[in-house]
Amino acid sequence: VAADSGAPGSDSRKSGRPTMRDVASAAEVSLKTVSRVVNGEPSVAPELAVRVRDAIDRLHYQHDIGASMLRRSDRRTETIALLLEDVGNPFSAALHRAVEDEARSRGVQVLTASLDEDPQRERELLRIFTMRRVDGLIIAPVSPDQGNLHNEMRTDAPMVFVDRPGNDVAADSVLATNVTGAAEAVRHLIAHGHRTIAYLGDYWRITTARHRHEGYLTALGEAGLPADPRLVVHDLHTAAEAERAVMSLFRRPQPPTALFTSQNLVTIGAVRALRRLQLHREIAVIGFDDFPLADLLEPAITVVAQDPAMMGRTAAQALFRRIDGDTGPPEEFWIPTTFIRRGSGELPPSPRPAAPATTAL
Amino acid sequence: VAADSGAPGSDSRKSGRPTMRDVASAAEVSLKTVSRVVNGEPSVAPELAVRVRDAIDRLHYQHDIGASMLRRSDRRTETIALLLEDVGNPFSAALHRAVEDEARSRGVQVLTASLDEDPQRERELLRIFTMRRVDGLIIAPVSPDQGNLHNEMRTDAPMVFVDRPGNDVAADSVLATNVTGAAEAVRHLIAHGHRTIAYLGDYWRITTARHRHEGYLTALGEAGLPADPRLVVHDLHTAAEAERAVMSLFRRPQPPTALFTSQNLVTIGAVRALRRLQLHREIAVIGFDDFPLADLLEPAITVVAQDPAMMGRTAAQALFRRIDGDTGPPEEFWIPTTFIRRGSGELPPSPRPAAPATTAL
């Protein structure tokens, strides 16, 4: 076995990729010297280093990061996991990009996955990424019982929550100012004279949706306006659902004069419905979360913009601090939202009680 | 060394995560039996299997995929790389999502990275992913010299090109019907009476941009229309650049009556410019590549829609076929574009010679 290890020229390889041993014998040095050159350790005689590098080029040697990680003392895979709602949606995609940039500057690779609001998928991915020994995780959690989940997994890799809090897990979190941002929007509508403001929100189980609803209620409360439950619709997750919800809202006797939509797709669905009802110049709309072309619609859509790139960057930076050994108490990073006036949020209350739509209903 | 391997209860661990050996001694079986249970090999007595699983739960053992891969005969990492222009843009994000879904169904993880049109970054990432021993790569290439790149890398992992062809590399590719899609759009404009049609395109070096320009020329040629180089602007990569280009186009003596924009952001920039010039109801526009809310603009934007999800799915399926050992000749998969009439492409040629903008210029 060890007999042919020093044998110089002859390729004792059966097939497959060349290893450090092959390079060593080609360069007529020890395996360890090759390792030193590959890892850029300084204590190698220049002459030997040249011989090694020559052999590497000649054999097209490719270092195996996986194998090296196995023996390394730090056991770093230089890999982090990013678990988002859906890598295909604009918010997640922007956040992903920011994380990638931050990771790139550290030579770290990113494994991304979409959770689709599925708790089972979340636990499965947590298991998989633990088995892959990622150095850390950034996660927009789905499960309400993050705590159990995390314990159960025994993922000793650091974790940072983004967009949504990791309920009772002691870890950093990066969150948008959902409550105050939503309240600001609703206050703006009230200041423009609206008294009947509908709330259209995402799944109630999603923390951010609850927070935005809370901001809505706060602003109403401040103004001494009643919180009419008939003006509140939860659990809208797609544009189509939101469109239907708005259509039926305007079939009611006392329709709202303004809408606060708590999410991207809901805003778009609402705008679609108002167009169909020919009410888009009558009914005020403010959406939470900005979206491309919001400024080109007529009227342009007033929004509470989030900053997904900043959230991603902040989360990645926090994670890398933990990976680097920071053991301070968990921190919360609040990423401010930006209120952007564009027109739809500045429409005054429509005098007439809105179109009767289908009288039969 | 081997002395304590069989020692039952006492934890001989110094620290860190438990290994199969720990599980083996806790369950009082051999290491190999644990391996069998973990890998779901059937030939284990139920009683032993239970003991092993108990020990796994008790010690919170977590299988190490990296270590297992090192010794496995297939040497699969169950990982693929996905190299896209920018994971943050809608086209890439949608494609990414489709690849993820396809990979998920095989238990494969996806490492994604953005190339930003940077050839150096492309070669660096190719090197990194080779060192990580991904099972395969899906790539929207940047370099014109893919051939050299690929050779140089000696990435024996299969590769599939998506969105852009991998020039003279013998590998599968998944491409949109850029030439015919573009020609269809321009034919449509011609059919609506336009004779002066501008082409606004992305970086000339990008293959898809060249193909779309080719389609533009084809349609003009068929109709016997001259190809006026003053109506062609290349190398527009952002909405702002496109906006400026369109503004200056309409300062000229013979402005076009219609625009064909060869890319998302260019379309949006063009629409912005037409709005500023108050020409959005005069000048026809057809964009290549659909975008959200294109139907809500006024006029709604007629487009040649691509199908990024289909492209991602097709690419992933092709890649997995190769990973599974298919060694047939390289294939080209053409994903058809869909022409979507929405209004902006159906505007007739504007009779008056368009606004004079700034007379001083």
Add this chain to the structure above:
DNA sequence: CTGTTAGCGCTTTCAA
């Protein structure tokens, strides 16, 4: 069905 031995490709430890 179960266990033993060897060794994946690399880094560590320690001696020369």
Add this chain to the structure above:
DNA sequence: TTGAAAGCGCTAACAG
């Protein structure tokens, strides 16, 4: 500065 030996956590090959 260089190298030999040991072993990371696991699976393959071959015994019992």
